[in-house]
Amino acid sequence: FQDIYGQSLGVSGLMFLPIGGGTVAAIAVFLWYDSFLRKAQAQNKPWTHKEEFRRLPLACVGGPLYVVALFWLGWTADKDVHFVVPMLAGLPFGCGFVLIFMALLNYLTDAYEIFAASAMAAASCARSLAGAVLPFAATPMYRKLGVPWASSLLGFLSLGMCVIPFLFLWKGDTIRAGSRFEKVVKKSCQG
Numbered sequence: 801f802q803d804i805y806g807q808s809l810g811v812s813g814l815m816f817l818p819i820g821g822g823t824v825a826a827i828a829v830f831l832w833y834d835s836f837l838r839k840a841q842a843q844n845k846p847w848t849h850k851e852e853f854r855r856l857p858l859a860c861v862g863g864p865l866y867v868v869a870l871f872w873l874g875w876t877a878d879k880d881v882h883f884v885v886p887m888l889a890g891l892p893f894g895c896g897f898v899l900i901f902m903a904l905l906n907y908l909t910d911a912y913e914i915f916a917a918s919a920m921a922a923a924s925c926a927r928s929l930a931g932a933v934l935p936f937a938a939t940p941m942y943r944k945l946g947v948p949w950a951s952s953l954l955g956f957l958s959l960g961m962c963v964i965p966f967l968f969l970w971k972g973d974t975i976r977a978g979s980r981f982e983k984v985v986k987k988s989c990q991g
Contacts, residue, residue, distance in 0.1 A: 807883070815887045822894020826862070829895070830902055833858060852972035855907040856965040862899025863962035867955050869893035874951025903965065911976060 807815075840848045847853040872889035908919040942950040968975065 815883070816890065818888055818890030819894035819897075822891040822896070823898045825891065826895040826898035826902070829861065829899060830858065850973065851907060851910040851976075852969050855903050855910055856969055856972075857903075858899045859903035859907075859965035860969070862896040862903065863958070863965060865892040865896030866900065867896075867958045867962060869896060870951050870955035870958060874948045874955065877947045877951075907968075911972075 837848065837854060869889045869892040872892070873886050876889070877886040904923065905920060908923060909916040912919040938950075941953070944950075945953065
């Protein structure tokens with residue numbers, strides 16, 4: 801926003817406000833889904849007994865929202881397009897990010913029960929490492945590729961990652977069955 805639209809540092813910081821709106825929308829979606837899940841659990845529906853089906857549908861919604869936001873930002877951030885248009889890409893970005901984040905944390909807790917703290921610590925460590933390293937690549941990448949193609953590159957990578965929750969919905973129990981932690985969780989539940 802500073803380079804393309806000539807905004808000051810303070811004004812360009814306001815462009816992050818829609819992300820906050822997206823997070824509020826994500827909370828509304830989460831609360832609706834949680835209510836839907838609780839009703840299904842009260843009715844003892846079979847799908848509510850699988851960790852993947854309890855938690856990952858939120859990521860199945862959040863992932864595509866995140867991808868849409870990246871392409872929206874990348875291809876509308878142009879001096880001939882009013883700054884509000886790319887700014888509004890923050891709405892699906894914030895919503896998608898929070899839905900993915902909540903689905904991940906809840907899934908790890910449900911799937912790894914007694915090892916949940918370790919699973920969340922590993923996820924947090926990986927997230928922190930990526931958060932520490934990726935900013936070093938962001939500025940050169942956006943300068944070299946430009947906003948449309950750099951955002952598209954991130955969008956395509958995110959699109960590839962969007963497949964993961966769907967894969968876990970399809971084969972999650974099989975994937976987890978290969979984990980030695982899952983075997984210990986099953987033993988502790990039985991014994």
